[in-house]
Amino acid sequence: MGKSALITGVTGQDGSYLAELLLGKGYTVHGLVRRSSSFNTERIDHIYQGPQEANRSFVLHHADLSDGVALVNLLRDLRPDEVYNLGAQSHVRVSFDAPLYTGDVTGLGSMRLLEAVRASGVETRIYQASSSEMFGATPPPQNEQTPFHPRSPYGCAKVYGYWATVNYREAYDMFAVNGILFNHESPRRGETFVTRKITRAVARIKAGLQDRLYLGNLDAVRDWGYAPEYVDAMWRMLQRDQPDDYVVATGEAATVRQFVETAFAHVDLDWAEYVRYDPKYERPSEVDALIGDASKAEELLGWKPSVRVDELARIMVDADRKQVEDQLAGVTVRIDR
Template identity: 65%
Template sequence: MKRAFITGITGQDGSYLAELLLGKGYEVHGLVRRSSSMNRGRIDHLHTDQTLHLHYGDLTDGVGLVNLIRDIRPDEVYNLGAQSHVKVSFEMPDYTASTNSIGTLNLLEAIRAAGLDCRFYQASTSEMFGSTPPPQNEESKFHPRSPYGASKLQAHWVTVNYREAYGLYAVSGILFNHESPRRGENFVTRKITKAVAAISAGIQDHVELGNLEAIRDWGYAPEYVEGMWRMLQVDEPGDYVLATGVGHTVRDFCEAAFAHADLDWRDYVQHNDSFERPSEVDALIGDASRAAEVLDWRAQTTALDLARLMVDADRKDVDRLLHSD
């Protein structure tokens, strides 16, 4: 039985990855932060699986990571833990850098210190490209436009360095935006689809958004975690872009989401300057040709289909809430 260690297991990607690996017969260990309230809703349905084990810890605690890696001795490590909200990174740059950059270094050093022969996956991001014009691929120039993008770029290069300096099987998945009904509610796609569900049920009258003209390449998270796993199954480590190859504006996503509930988005969307970034990333559209060639991976779900899928899920949640009594 292969053994995997996942940081960020309670997040969107971590929960889908845990499902995938458990389904493939892995023993899965996950890192969770200690807090006064439980935040494990995305993995609650997995708790009965006897091959899932959760451990308290934090990426900023290097000693704790050394002990965990030494004790668990995983075959595969997936570093998905991060402060991943771009707007928040402008407000909390120190915390973002500590978690995303130093946290990755701590984890890589824990693997090296344990003398572990394992395979390591680093969750890189399209935000590292920033102002570089699309389409962006593995050879495109990096120019991050936020503390989040910069912190992830450092983590990306540290991963490359450990691969080259120590011979570690270490890969970076440069994933473009990927969403699902498990997406955090403060991310724009989920904010939109939750608003559609609430407005169509008559319990909300509008939603406030920032830049509607930003172009993103949105895919479906369960497909992207399959790509993560595939990156660790090939003989030689490398870095891969995962993307659909098609860009849409936030306005396009709004229109599709509201239309799916027979609503005109223009009647309900209001602009709020406070949701604008200090420095914007205008367009991210990925070229995943290398992943298609080497990993036989291709995105299947389009952004507009994704909007409809997420609206359906959020409308079911609202209906369940309204009829729970």
């Protein structure tokens, strides 16, 4: 009999790619969806509304990381072999505007899930989505031994979730791991995140639908990878004999300006003619440079990235151009890749 997994945040970028990966490995996948007035399943509709056989292996459940009792009951009912906690308010700039909400969902939500696993008595393996934003102001390169110095409410909440995971692993002998993932992007990235904002604007400007792109700090340095490769690292962490924490990154540094230049050049446009600075997109406290050292993941997990930042930018631009073309032609658009 195949394994089963529960994914919180299944409707997000990482959740959708992880669901595809696990289904391809023969898992039964259970996804957690928040109850709301709108049913935002765009990234997983091709699975959820796909062939009947796939539907039987992919089941959505209404629950929320704010409801610990519902989490206990769900875990007791499903008894999953693996749990992936990808649910969060994950936008760093938004976390300054909604710090309490971010702390509750992103920080305390991870504690509620860990406690639900403990209280339910279910034997399972738990993945906690930690973040490079926990390092914040600590100079790069950053690895598993680098001290944390978060520079946003989101980073603070992720530090809380990280140490909660370590604590439950040590206190209750739970198989709980932290994946400290550096920036990872794709055509399924939310449109308010800077990489997707850039590539979507490139596609729209090329099509004559937009005149300008307004951005904040172009000098911020990030380590950008490709999301489908990063969810494979998540899975590998839960297949080890012993639980541990791992940095997942490319080790390649790039500025926001470099990403902009590559994206515009891919469609033969001069970025300087279209990009303008807007201070409202600056963070109250900036993270200058995040560059990961994933040598531990390479050695112990056998994981290594293949898509680097320039190729990533081109993949995303091509997907957004296709989406714009389909929209102009009146075609129903699917978020692909």
